[in-house]
Amino acid sequence: TYYYQVKRLAKPDKEKTIKDEIQSIYDYHKGNYGYRRIHLELRNRGFIINHKKVQRLMKELGLTARIRRKRKYASYKGEVGKKADNLIK
Incomplete structure (x- = not known):
């Protein structure tokens, strides 16, 4: 295993x-970019x-894509318009 390790260390990066x-x-x-x-x-x-x-090399280099979180949809816009009067009393 010694010579195997030496060969791997001496190999240039292809x-x-x-x-x-x-x-x-x-x-x-x-x-x-991912x-x-x-x-x-x-x-x-x-x-x-x-x-x-590409995925393996990016993992070796420690590169990960930044994840942009989307804001959740909120339909509530507050008090818009007038409330109808309650005629049933």
């Missing part, structure tokens, strides 16, 4: 260019890469 590109896309869009949109952007830039690999 995915360096892809990692740099993912990081630049992520930074340009201020962290709003792996799906980054994958599509990489395809637009000419990289042929699987979406699962």
Whole structure:
């Protein structure tokens, strides 16, 4: 196992260019892009890469998309108009 570990440590990073590109896309869009949109952007830039690999590399780099929470719908607008008089007394 020693030589196996030495070989793994000495191996150059084959995915360096892809990692740099993912990081630049992520930074340009201020962290709003997840792996799906980054994958599509990489395809637009000419990289042929699987979406699962993009997801794995983003996990390695520690990149996660910021989730924008939508506000819940509230139909109540307060006292609008006049109340009808109660004629049953």
